[in-house]
Amino acid sequence: xxxxxxxxxxxxxxxxxxxxxxxxxxxxxxxxxxxxxxxxxxxxxxxxxxxxxxxxxxxxxxxxxxxxxxxxxxxxxxxxxxxxxxxxxxxxxxxxxxxxxxxxxxxxxxxxxxxxxxxxxxxxxxxxxxxxxxxxxxxxxxxxxx
Amino acid sequence: xxxxxxxxxxxxxxxxxxxxxxxxxxxxxxxxxxxxxxxxxxxxxxxxxxxxxxxxxxxxxxxxxxxxxxxxxxxxxxxxxxxxxxxxxxxxxxxxxxxxxxxxxxxxxxxxxxxxxxxxxxxxxxxxxxxxxxxxxxxxxxxxxxxxxxxxxxxxxxxxxxxxxxxxxxxxxxxxxxxxxxxxxxxxxxxxxxxxxxxxxxxxxxxxxxxxxxxxxxxxxxxxxxxxxxxxxxxxxxxxxxxxxxxxxxxxxxxxxxxxxxxxxxxxxxxxxxxxxxxxxxxxxxxxxxxxxxxxxxxxxxxxxxxxxxxxxxxxxxxxxxxxxxxxxxxxxxxxxxxxxxxxxxxxxxxxxxxxxxxxxxxxxxxxxxxxxxxxxxxxxxxxxxxxxxxxxxxxxxxxxxxxxxxxxxxxxxxxxxxxxxxxxxx
Numbered sequence: 001x002x003x004x005x006x007x008x009x010x011x012x013x014x015x016x017x018x019x020x021x022x023x024x025x026x027x028x029x030x031x032x033x034x035x036x037x038x039x040x041x042x043x044x045x046x047x048x049x050x051x052x053x054x055x056x057x058x059x060x061x062x063x064x065x066x067x068x069x070x071x072x073x074x075x076x077x078x079x080x081x082x083x084x085x086x087x088x089x090x091x092x093x094x095x096x097x098x099x100x101x102x103x104x105x106x107x108x109x110x111x112x113x114x115x116x117x118x119x120x121x122x123x124x125x126x127x128x129x130x131x132x133x134x135x136x137x138x139x140x141x142x143x144x145x146x
Numbered sequence: 147x148x149x150x151x152x153x154x155x156x157x158x159x160x161x162x163x164x165x166x167x168x169x170x171x172x173x174x175x176x177x178x179x180x181x182x183x184x185x186x187x188x189x190x191x192x193x194x195x196x197x198x199x200x201x202x203x204x205x206x207x208x209x210x211x212x213x214x215x216x217x218x219x220x221x222x223x224x225x226x227x228x229x230x231x232x233x234x235x236x237x238x239x240x241x242x243x244x245x246x247x248x249x250x251x252x253x254x255x256x257x258x259x260x261x262x263x264x265x266x267x268x269x270x271x272x273x274x275x276x277x278x279x280x281x282x283x284x285x286x287x288x289x290x291x292x293x294x295x296x297x298x299x300x301x302x303x304x305x306x307x308x309x310x311x312x313x314x315x316x317x318x319x320x321x322x323x324x325x326x327x328x329x330x331x332x333x334x335x336x337x338x339x340x341x342x343x344x345x346x347x348x349x350x351x352x353x354x355x356x357x358x359x360x361x362x363x364x365x366x367x368x369x370x371x372x373x374x375x376x377x378x379x380x381x382x383x384x385x386x387x388x389x390x391x392x393x394x395x396x397x398x399x400x401x402x403x404x405x406x407x408x409x410x411x412x413x414x415x416x417x418x419x420x421x422x423x424x425x426x427x428x429x430x431x432x433x434x435x436x437x438x439x440x441x442x443x444x445x446x447x448x449x450x451x452x453x454x455x456x457x458x459x460x461x462x463x464x465x466x467x468x469x470x471x472x473x474x475x476x477x478x479x480x481x482x483x484x485x486x487x488x489x490x491x492x493x494x495x496x497x498x499x500x501x502x503x504x505x506x507x508x509x510x511x512x513x514x515x516x517x518x519x520x521x522x523x524x525x526x527x528x529x530x531x532x533x534x535x536x537x538x539x540x541x542x543x544x545x546x547x548x549x550x551x552x553x554x555x556x557x558x559x560x561x562x563x564x565x566x567x568x569x570x571x572x573x
Contacts, residue, residue: 015361019421026423079490100424101501107422108483111358112223123290 003055003129004122006138010047011114017043018107025091025099033091033099041084042146044110048077050141055125058137062128069121076113083109159218159229161488161558163236167215168477169551170244174207175544182537187530190459199254204466205339206247206270208544212473213347214239214277219480220351221298227284239277246270253319263320271309278302293370297350300374304342304381311335333395334385340465341402342381345439346374348472349409356413359479360420360429369412377405396450403443410436410443427509428475434517435471438464459527467520474516477547478509485554494565503554512550515543 017040024033056070083106090099129137181203182189185196218236221227229235246269253262285299311331318325325331353370356362364370384398414436417429442464449457482500489497519539526532 016421019361019423023423082490097501098499101499104500105483105486107361108359108479109487115223115354115358119290119292119295 003125003134003138004118006141007047007051007055007122008118010043010050011118014040014044014047014110018103018110022100022103025096025103028094028096030091030094037087037091041088044080044084046144046146048080049146050144052077054137054141054144058129058133059121059125062130062133063124069116069124073113073117073121076109076116080106080110080113159222159232159236161484163218163232164215164480164484165551165555166236166240167211167218168481169548170240171208171211171215171473172544172548172551174203174211174247175547176541178203178208179537179540179542179544182533182540186533187526189533190462190527192458192462195254195257199251201462202247202250202254204470205344206250209344209469209473210274211243212477213344216351216473216476216480217281217298217347219484220355221281221284227281227288229280229284235277235280239273242269242273246273250316260320263316264322267313267316267320271313274309275306278305282306292354293365293374294350294354296371297346297353297374300378301343301347301350304338304346304378308335308338308343311338327389330388330392333388333392334381337384337395337398338381341377341406344465344469345406346377348469349406349413350374351476352413352472355476355479356416356432360417361422362416362420365412365416369409373405373409377402380405399450400447403447407440407443410439426478426506427513428478430510430513431471431475431478431516434513434520435468435475438467438471438520442468456527460524463520463523463527467523471516474509474512474547477550478504478512481550481554485558489558489561489565492562493567494561495567496565497561498557503557504550508550512543512546515539515546519543 017036021033021036021040024030024036052074056074060066060070083102087099087102087106090102125137126134178200181196181200185194185200188194188196189200191197218229218232221229246266249262249269250266253259253266256262282299282302285295285302288295311334314323314325314331315328315335317323318328353365357364380398380401384394387394414433417432417436420429442461445457445461445464448454449461482503485503486497486500519536522532522536522539526536
């Protein structure tokens with residue numbers, strides 16, 4: 001399996017979870033929104049952990065690029081983590097306007113981020129990592145828990 | 147810790163670049179509304195000066211300016227391209243482009259001052275070619291192409307071709323050359339303009355943004371990979387063949403209509419499959435734009451098959467409605483997001499949220515104004531007095547757009563001046 005197809009699949013799964021959480025926020029069903037947002041946040045943070053602890057170090061070691069694309073991606077993860085925190089607060093306060101506004105920012109930010117990863121970083125990983133290391137990286141990523 | 151500057155912001159253009167081009171577009175839009183009070187329903191007579199001026203006010207003044215705004219923003223995102231010194235590049239485009247467009251519009255209206263066409267030719271070709279050459283070069287260097295980045299490249303190439311075709315037309319108008327192929331080149335010029343540039347750029351961007359903004363299933367590979375290239379090939383072949391056999395455009399127009407109808411129906415279907423629950427104004431702008439495209443294509447097809455005069459202006463009105471609707475759809479996503487993104491990337495805790503920059507209700511109001519504008523344009527084909535109302539609504543619509551930009555810019559500057567900043571050095 002290619003790294004890009006595995007990671008892309010995770011991106012799409014997070015998108016679906018996010019859309020479900022947003023649906024509950026729009027409907028004003030705050031208990032459901034809370035539950036679904038938690039599922040989205042957990043899945044996203046686990047995905048980030050997979051990247052930051054396994055994939056990025058493998059890429060950096062293989063290419064020697066420690067100040068390049070992985071740094072940009074880690075910085076964007078920080079931005080998303082910040083937004084997750086703000087959204088959780090808005091859901092807790094049941095502030096629909098703030099929650100939906102943050103959801104809009106989150107969606108665009110995440111999608112721009114995903115696009116960069118899918119088009120550049122994952123493609124570079126698939127090209128640069130030797131097959132065995134790629135297999136090992138994928139297996140290690142699958143084992144990551146929050 | 148991460149160095150904030152020069153990381154993710156590095157790939158985003160300075161906010162002023164995007165704002166300036168959108169503002170220029172809205173100012174030309176206001177001017178187009180004002181021009182309706184002078185030209186009135188003459189704009190529907192396609193061979194009149196009024197029609198040529200009005201068309202260029204919209205295509206060159208409004209659409210190209212705004213598309214450059216969107217392009218400076220979308221190019222780094224869609225293709226990962228980082229344009230060096232974007233502000234310098236933007237200025238090198240903005241001023242000659244503005245002056246060139248004004249010279250062209252004046253040239254159309256003062257036929258004795260042929261030198262205006264020469265100035266327009268020099269300024270516009272310099273501005274546009276200087277802007278698109280580095281973009282095309284960077285796109286060519288890309289190792290991982292997506293359907294969007296490939297489509298954008300083809301659209302930019304079309305824009306380059308439009309400029310060369312326009313140079314032939316302007317050389318003829320200014321009396322430098324005889325222009326024996328004037329009619330054929332003119333047909334190629336507007337066909338490339340409407341299909342090769344406007345439609346192709348919109349569909350290339352949509353392959354990415356429809357899925358991204360609204361969480362829809364992706365476009366089928368066959369469509370996203372091959373549609374842009376097919377459209378471009380039809381245009382190129384038709385242009386060459388038309389030099390010997392002008393009627394080829396009838397065949398190619400039918401083909402283009404069918405291909406774009408497929409695209410519009412497919413995109414409407416994708417929007418109906420979106421996973422995000424809310425239909426904000428931008429979704430409706432897309433739906434309105436795609437429906438207008440379908441109506442434009444239908445009128446265009448009927449016009450080829452029948453001799454009904456009204457179909458021609460009808461297909462133009464709907465095509466302009468298509469392009470402007472998509473422009474507004476992109477505008478209401480790009481401006482609030484960029485304002486928030488730049489401020490929060492600069493570390494401002496108090497960065498306003500997207501809804502505080504432009505509230506969805508504000509965008510919805512613009513949607514109604516825009517819809518009313520389209521309806522009054524159509525009505526004015528039957529009751530000419532409606533053209534004045536169309537003029538008022540066009541001015542209102544673009545003033546609305548300009549006001550949102552000024553407001554967003556004010557929020558941006560205010561936050562920079564008074565906002566509480568997160569200093570990385572304190573960590």
